[in-house]
Amino acid sequence: MPRLRIAAGLIAGLFAISAHAASSAPDVSRHQAQIDKIVAEISPKRIENYVRKLVSFETRHTMSDTTSDTTGIGAARRWIRAELERCGAGTGLSVDFDSHIAPVSARISRPTEIVNVVATLPGAQEASKDRVYVVSGHYDSRNTDVMDATGKAPGANDDASGTAAVMEMACVMARYKFDATLVFMAVAAEEQGLLGAGHWAKTAREKNLNVAGMFTNDIIGSSRADDGRIDNKQVRLFAQSIPATKEMSEAVRQLVATGGENDSPSRQLARHVKEQGERYVKGFKVNVIQRHDRYLRGGDHMPFLEQGYAALRFTEPNEDFSHQHQNLRTENGKVYGDLTDFVDYDYTAKVARVNAAALASLALAPAAPQGVKVRTDKLVNDSTLVWQANPEPDVAGYRIVWRETTAAGWQGSKFVGNVTEATVNLSKDNYFFGVQAVDKDGNVSPATYPAPLR
Template sequence: MPRLRIAAGLVAGLFAASSHAASSAPAAPDVTRHQAQIDKIVAEISPKRIDAYIRKLVSFETRHTMSDTTSETTGIGAARRWIRSELERCGAGTSLQVSFDSHIAPVSARISRPTEIVNVVATLPGTQDASKDRLYVVSGHYDSRNTDVMDASGKAPGANDDASGTAAVMEMACVMAKYKFDATLVFMAVAAEEQGLLGAGHWAKTAREKNLNVAGMFTNDIIGSSRADDGRVDNKQVRLFAQGVPATKEMSDTVRQLVATGGENDSISRQLARHVKEQGERYVKGFKVNVIQRHDRYLRGGDHMPFLEQGYAALRFTEPNEDFSHQHQNLRTENGKVYGDLIEFVDVDYTAKVAKVNAAALASLALAPSAPQGAKVRTDKLVNDSTLVWQANPEPDVAGYRIVWRDTTAAGWQGSKFVGNVTETTINMSKDNYFFGVQAVDKDGNVSVASYPAPLR
């Protein structure tokens, strides 16, 4: 039989599905329609406010981790107090809870004296009992640096790296605080990224120690410029870095199972990235989310990495083409060329588009059910169809489940079928020829991240 090429829009009638509860799949909720709440959130993201946030952060002259903490106008102390006060101001009258998350970092390669590291954390609690303990975290780092990473006094405006990401997170928090979500959203301006991911690392480690259910994390780091170092302008896409199999000396049982079944491209971060791409491109028309199948750029890192190390799904947003003359550079002009991370090199309209993608993805995740647990594919019989099983979701508004699939050479899902409110179904497609996922769908058509089915013997 010739191999079938499956287009996403043509699959509904091509393959029969059966379940223990019904002989044919029931009518599915409309999973393609826009959610009115998400459209409103995306429309409210303001380039003007983002520009004002970036300019204010730049005005502190330096936000180096070991810079002044007592001044009200310069240094990292003034910056973090302003971020907190601004989030408290815009969150007044809402459920947004703003606090400092602080710890003392000991002397290390990039910390010359014991230093207080302070994250500014704004939490918007979820409203559904079955979902409120499920967290989605979004961050930008508010510290900055010069060429010498230990220079705590020289001017380091950090407009793009990373006032842009911090401003985007602040704008998201202020806009989204006015709305209700099933799951909890955590907006963070983290510190000491440039000194070794210390602020994010502390929060992620604490989250794991508390066994918090962080279902997904985004960091926005260097999302402020649409212009490459050769002058090209690309304001219609963003890079989204997504880790596959982690580079560890020893594999966990989960990772070993992925490798054993060829699922290296089905890690929890890659599943999250597929969801972000789909929702971001749905709500921000004409803008592409370009999933990069690496954990980050070569020999570099960001605040998503401590979350990956703790076993959480985490992603990094970064502009498509970095200009390194405006990154980690002392302010100067040489041979007519201006160096330094200045506000004049930031494209706030582009930054706002990236913020809109973030907001759409976060909102869709926090409105949707959780990814189904215990997904497995039966392998105890030699048959050419595929039977999948999973555990029922706890959310009361789940309408049912859908199976998604793709060719083994494809990066994104190519087909789907709603199979009803059941926990087992059979698809007339060979498990040997396709990758499958199981998603939960609520009554409003919100869809969860896909769960990869492990083999069940």
């Protein structure tokens, strides 16, 4: 009888803890007023103006003119910098060139200066300011011949659309405060081999920067497919699983060993982007594509992936290849070329709003928990997870999330309070788990997949 009373007391205690955790849980489903304001301020008209100005430089080929004030890549990058400095005046936004000399290679016929335009908005929270989120578009353009540095290459969709979206985000978000640091980049030489993004990502790794997530926006300007279909209610978000390397890191090896191929840092980031993007941009779908990019193709997120950072690519749902990498011409009544006429600016603004909502939510939230592990020392049907406490002063507690092994997104969650260990009555055999940090305002971090604790 005493043993039954003890057991009953333990059960009552567990329910009391659970009830207390639930009662003290921040509301993670509510809209953050700051994010709503940012999303509302993204302007299709300003995006259109940016795209048209970029196209007015005639070509932005990496090896085009750098001395003219009206044509070529030099004029384009100076205008981008000046515009970001103008709209960031009086804010914390700082704008710089990031340059290096690219040697002769398959797509570079002479040593060429590659210049990224980088706008940085420092984080305001001491514990979070070294955590960095990067968003980019590439401002260079090309014709059918990737080495043609003089022919007109308007590059309205590929990728003035992505560059314009990033500029608009920088100008809007510069007027707000975030815990973590945001970096807005117009990168160069994507068409010549991802050279601008590659240089910045490599330098970031050498400096041991904590790049907690990166988005690239490349070809986000058209809602019309090559067969005329209009699809303006979704965007593709490409997210890598296991990197295609000859040797596995220990972290990747543990993912594979526990069936967590779909729980890479990039996939966790994509889940967060989808949840936040669809929350703040109503009626718009973020369609996570479980590939690192389009089939055997690539973009500026790939150098970040190679450096071990979580990175994603936004791209419109259906590409029209007659308006991509094409010399300007008309054949049999069909217009070829990447012209402003083929850009849907309202659609581009929707994609920019998804980016902005995701970036803002990430930069306001705590970091994803570190040291997350699942206990495996006993054969039991429930699952106990442990993790390290976050350093941010406004952390309210942690949330365990789970899904069945066949599900793409999280299906259940439980706020467990400001603790570093918790048990859920679900089998680690049948479910995948993650742990998220939650602050007092209800901002939620991406989930961290648990490694086995033996």
